[in-house]
Amino acid sequence: MSAALEPLDRDRILAELSDVARAELSRLEVYPTLDSTNAYLLAGAGAGWPGGAVCLAEQQTAGRGRQGRSWLTPFGAGLALSLLWRFQTPPEALSGLSLATGIAVARALRNSAVSEVGLKWPNDVRWRERKLGGILLESGGVPGMFHVVAGIGLNVALSPQDAAPIDQPWVDLQEILGAAPVARNRLAAELIGELIAVYLRFQKEGFPGFAEEWARFDRVRGRRVRLQLPNATVAGIARGVDATGALLLETEDGRISPYLGGEISLRVEP
Numbered sequence: 001m002s003a004a005l006e007p008l009d010r011d012r013i014l015a016e017l018s019d020v021a022r023a024e025l026s027r028l029e030v031y032p033t034l035d036s037t038n039a040y041l042l043a044g045a046g047a048g049w050p051g052g053a054v055c056l057a058e059q060q061t062a063g064r065g066r067q068g069r070s071w072l073t074p075f076g077a078g079l080a081l082s083l084l085w086r087f088q089t090p091p092e093a094l095s096g097l098s099l100a101t102g103i104a105v106a107r108a109l110r111n112s113a114v115s116e117v118g119l120k121w122p123n124d125v126r127w128r129e130r131k132l133g134g135i136l137l138e139s140g141g142v143p144g145m146f147h148v149v150a151g152i153g154l155n156v157a158l159s160p161q162d163a164a165p166i167d168q169p170w171v172d173l174q175e176i177l178g179a180a181p182v183a184r185n186r187l188a189a190e191l192i193g194e195l196i197a198v199y200l201r202f203q204k205e206g207f208p209g210f211a212e213e214w215a216r217f218d219r220v221r222g223r224r225v226r227l228q229l230p231n232a233t234v235a236g237i238a239r240g241v242d243a244t245g246a247l248l249l250e251t252e253d254g255r256i257s258p259y260l261g262g263e264i265s266l267r268v269e270p
């Protein structure tokens with residue numbers, strides 16, 4: 001860990017939390033190392049932990065990305081944070097939750113003086129054209145007792161050596177913010193606060209409550225993109241999202257069709 005970076009500290013995070021977040025938080029755990037913060041909370045969910053549980057780790061040894069990809073979290077180089085939330089609504093009502101999670105992260109970054117934060121559908125956190133963070137939602141449970149674990153990975157100060165395995169353009173907060181050391185505990189509290197605020201509102205309003213805000217962070221609208229589907233690829237122009245969070249793609253024949261699903265990857269055409 002670089003000397004300029006503050007170690008994660010449970011008490012400091014708690015002290016920085018908003019009142020609403022503190023009231024909703026059922027547990028807050030900070031570990032030096034976990035295999036995956038999501039795996040840890042999914043196990044907790046299985047053991048009956050209530051929603052509102054948050055865990056952070058200085059390092060993940062098997063951090064997860066979407067579709068079996070991995071998320072690199074070298075010790076002290078970023079923030080790896082997961083939140084467990086329980087929903088009474090059926091899973092279908094949670095369409096768009098992964099986009100709303102991106103909005104929470106983008107808000108937390110904006111509140112922390114990070115300008116030019118954008119989102120690439122469904123939930124890539126980007127600064128200019130580079131990947132600053134990733135989000136992975138995993139879920140489980142039975143009807144009436146459905147749970148979601150939202151995992152957030154953000155790069156704070158990643159050394160080029162540590163980042164060598166990353167196979168796409170990336171960026172960290174240290175580069176964006178310049179010399180000022182990043183207050184990781186305050187940023188963790190911001191993230192927890194915005195995640196909880198977004199999840200409370202999502203319970204009531206679903207994705208329609210966030211559609212307008214999504215448009216403000218959407219960095220692919222109007223651009224030529226390619227969607228990698230499980231068995232096919234489609235190209236077209238991104239036209240924003242619909243009320244379920246599905247990407248609207250305009251194909252060459254002028255038709256606009258919605259695409260939704262955890263197995264779709266979007267690439268912006270150069």
Ligand code: ATP
Nearest residue numbers: 065066069070071072131134166167168170265266
């Ligand atoms: P998608 O757009 O489908 O989400 P993705 O490849 O960006 O595609 P994610 O699951 O969001 O998928 O993230 C995993 C990918 O992110 C890895 O395959 C790697 O390319 C990249 N990656 C892994 N660790 C980091 C990191 N710390 N910072 C930036 N990028 C990373």
